[in-house]
Amino acid sequence: MAKLYFRYGAMNSGKSTGLVQAAYNYEERGHRVLLAKPSVDTKGDREIVSRLGVTRQVDIVLAADADVRHAVAQAGAVDPRAPRLDGMVRPVSCVLVDEAQFLSPRQVDDLLRIAVIDQIPVIAYGIRTDFRTEAFPGSRRLLELAHSLEELKTICRCGRKAVFNARKVDGRFVFDGSQVAIDGVDVEYESLCANCYLTESGGRLDGDLG
Numbered sequence: 534m535a536k537l538y539f540r541y542g543a544m545n546s547g548k549s550t551g552l553v554q555a556a557y558n559y560e561e562r563g564h565r566v567l568l569a570k571p572s573v574d575t576k577g578d579r580e581i582v583s584r585l586g587v588t589r590q591v592d593i594v595l596a597a598d599a600d601v602r603h604a605v606a607q608a609g610a611v612d613p614r615a616p617r618l619d620g621m622v623r624p625v626s627c628v629l630v631d632e633a634q635f636l637s638p639r640q641v642d643d644l645l646r647i648a649v650i651d652q653i654p655v656i657a658y659g660i661r662t663d664f665r666t667e668a669f670p671g672s673r674r675l676l677e678l679a680h681s682l683e684e685l686k687t688i689c690r691c692g693r694k695a696v697f698n699a700r701k702v703d704g705r706f707v708f709d710g711s712q713v714a715i716d717g718v719d720v721e722y723e724s725l726c727a728n729c730y731l732t733e734s735g736g737r738l739d740g741d742l743g
Contacts, residue, residue: 537648538656539633539675542685543695543724548658549583551685552629555656556589564626567608569593569601571635573713581631595636601643602651625653633659634669635713641674648680663712664700664722665739666730687724695724699733706733 542548552568559566568591570581580588592608595601609625628647630636636644636657644655657679661672668676676682689695700707700714701721714720725733 535648535652535654536680537645537678538654538681538683539679540656540658540683540685541661541672541675543687544660544698544722545584545724546685546687546695548660548685549581549631550585550587552631552656552658553581553583553587553589555627556629559627565623566627566629567592567605567625568629568631569595569604570631571595572597573635574632591631595640597637599640601636601640602646605647605653606651628653628655630655630657633657633675634661634672635659636671638670638674641671641678645678660698662697664698664710665708665712666697667712667739669712689724689726689729691726691729693726693728695726697725697727697730699723699725699730708734708737
């Protein structure tokens with residue numbers, strides 16, 4: 534049975550690089566993949582952009598209200614670049630989703646249906662919690678539904694395992710603000726362990742912020 538996989542980790546844990554590598558592995562063996570990302574992720578426009586400099590164009594950009602199962606079915610049927618077998622377009626062997634934390638819970642439900650009903654494996658990559666240590670709705674639903682959970686690890690500046698994504702504005706840590714703020718000129722993120730996060734926040738967590 535095809536499965537829904539969620540590979541999560543703090544920022545700089547190699548999620549986008551891993552996705553591009555997974556796509557390459559499938560294609561090297563003659564399989565066809567579809568790559569998707571939410572439209573709220575504006576970095577790279579229609580490309581997946583790894584911090585290592587690896588890029589890959591996506592097949593599907595998902596609007597906030599998009600029916601993911603329909604989008605995958607449509608892209609899988611009409612992609613003119615798809616490899617062919619005996620004159621027929623090869624079936625999709627895997628759907629790879631970047632920045633999956635930005636999906637809605639309903640869209641994550643669609644990912645499960647793609648795996649279980651349509652029998653296409655789905656591998657979703659994303660971060661678990663925001664800069665306030667609060668779970669993204671998409672990540673929470675993936676943790677509830679995915680057949681397989683895999684943590685991708687990275688290290689904090691102190692050498693411990695990083696688990697939180699702290700936000701900086703103009704070079705200073707901030708702990709209030711909207712959940713979604715894609716990297717820009719004044720916004721950046723640093724992956725921290727729990728100890729360093731609590732040090733920077735003065736010991737506060739999201740529950741203390743009200």
